[in-house]
Structures are given as structure tokens and as C-alpha cells.
Amino acid sequence: MSSLIPTSFYARDTRIVARELLGKGLRHGGVLLRITETEAYCPDDTANHCRAGRTVRNAAMWGPPGRAYVYLCYGLHQMLNLVTEADGVGAAVLIRACEPLEGLEVIGERRGGRSGPALLTGPGKVGQALALDRSWCHHPLDEPGGLEVLDAPAPEGVLVGPRIGIGYASAEHGAAPWRFAVAGSPWVSHRKGLVALR
DNA sequence: ACAAGGATCCTCT
DNA sequence: GAGGATCCTTGTT
Numbered sequence: 001m002s003s004l005i006p007t008s009f010y011a012r013d014t015r016i017v018a019r020e021l022l023g024k025g026l027r028h029g030g031v032l033l034r035i036t037e038t039e040a041y042c043p044d045d046t047a048n049h050c051r052a053g054r055t056v057r058n059a060a061m062w063g064p065p066g067r068a069y070v071y072l073c074y075g076l077h078q079m080l081n082l083v084t085e086a087d088g089v090g091a092a093v094l095i096r097a098c099e100p101l102e103g104l105e106v107i108g109e110r111r112g113g114r115s116g117p118a119l120l121t122g123p124g125k126v127g128q129a130l131a132l133d134r135s136w137c138h139h140p141l142d143e144p145g146g147l148e149v150l151d152a153p154a155p156e157g158v159l160v161g162p163r164i165g166i167g168y169a170s171a172e173h174g175a176a177p178w179r180f181a182v183a184g185s186p187w188v189s190h191r192k193g194l195v196a197l198r
Numbered sequence: 199a200c201a202a203g204g205a206t207c208c209t210c211t
Numbered sequence: 212g213a214g215g216a217t218c219c220t221t222g223t224t
Contacts, residue, residue: 079206164206
């Protein structure tokens with residue numbers, strides 16, 4: 001796990017990018033993580049922050065692919081997304097959960113001394129473990145030494161299911177199987193509702 | 199200037 | 212499985 005993923009990887013259908021991000025590396029703040037759970041937020045998606053058009057907060061999602069979109073949820077959680085699709089299209093992949101590979105001690109400190117899957121199963125937890133804040137919004141993900149996304153082999157099996165916490169979306173989008181997770185991994189939030197990808 | 203609403207987390211049952 | 216904490220962003224006066 002060493003090479004940075006190029007921008008072209010992100011300039012594709014958001015659901016494909018979300019699935020293929022499983023297993024990839026995430027390095028920042030002295031910590032290396034393996035992505036184990038993602039969600040796709042697509043164009044024309046009623047669960048998407050961009051559903052009401054462009055705003056100061058969601059500007060990064062409308063921008064070029066391969067950059068970070070970090071936003072504050074419930075006034076306290078820093079949520080990491082990776083911007084997808086062409087420049088001018090509002091779409092991104094939310095990183096929901098990860099497995100720790102390096103820096104376990106630092107992660108534990110940032111997560112209030114917790115241990116086990118509670119460390120990293122949830123998007124707010126991932127942001128906290130990586131020491132991210134909104135100053136990282138718009139940051140290019142292929143820049144060495146910054147917030148790095150590293151290439152790695154795809155997992156053996158993938159699970160899919162509906163996304164979490166989007167009760168405000170339409171019935172169609174609320175049920176869409178746009179959440180992806182590494183099969184058999186304990187580092188996944190809300191296991192219920194996930195099924196093997198054909 | 200104000201009110202409303204969250205892509206969650208944690209602590210209980 | 213359910214409910215409260217918490218405070219910024221947004222759209223509306």
C-alpha cells in the first residue's frame with residue numbers, strides 16, 4: 001500500500017467509486033486506515049447535500065473530483081467525503097467506517113480511550129481518528145504528505161444495503177442499495193440490512 | 199436576526 | 212432499539 005490514487009479514479013459513477021474504495025488506504029495525522037464501509041451520494045439524489053443546489057457548505061462536491069469534502073454534522077462531527085464525477089456535478093462518497101492499520105495508540109487517544117470496533121465504525125469516528133476538520137475541505141487527495149488515499153487490493157467479498165440516517169430522502173432513494181462494506185469485517189457499522197453483492 | 203433541521207454518537211433499557 | 216446532546220448551516224423575516 002504505497003501509491004496515491006489518481007484523480008481519474010474518482011471521475012466516474014459515484015456508486016462504482018464507492019464500491020472500489022473498499023480496501024483502500026487512508027493516511028493522515030500519523031494514522032493509516034483501511035476503508036471498510038462507504039456510501040454513494042449521487043447526482044439527482046434526494047439524500048444528497050446538493051439536492052437544493054450549490055451552497056457555500058457543499059461547494060466542494062460541485063468541484064473537481066479527487067478532492068475532500070469535509071462537513072460538520074450535528075454541530076460536532078467532522079465527516080469525510082471524497083468528491084466524485086465530473087467537475088460541475090455534485091456528488092461524493094462518504095467514508096463511514098475503517099479498520100486501523102497503523103497508529104492504533106493515537107487513534108485510541110483521539111477516541112477517548114475506547115477500543116475495538118467502537119473506535120472506527122461510524123463517519124464521525126473516522127473524522128475524529130484522522131484528526132480532520134473543515135480546513136481539509138477542497139484538499140486534493142493525490143498530494144503527497146496531505147490527506148492521502150492509497151491504492152490497495154480489493155476485498156474478496158462486498159456487502160451492499162441501504163444508506164443510514166437519510167429518512168428525509170424519497171422512498172426510492174432511501175431504499176437504494178448505495179452503501180457498501182467489506183464482507184466479514186468487524187469494522188462495519190449497522191451490519192443489519194447488508195447482503196452479499198451478487 | 200431568528201428558527202429549524204440534521205449523511206451522528208453515546209448511554210441507557 | 213430509543214432518546215437526548217450539541218451547534219453550525221441554511222433559508223426566511
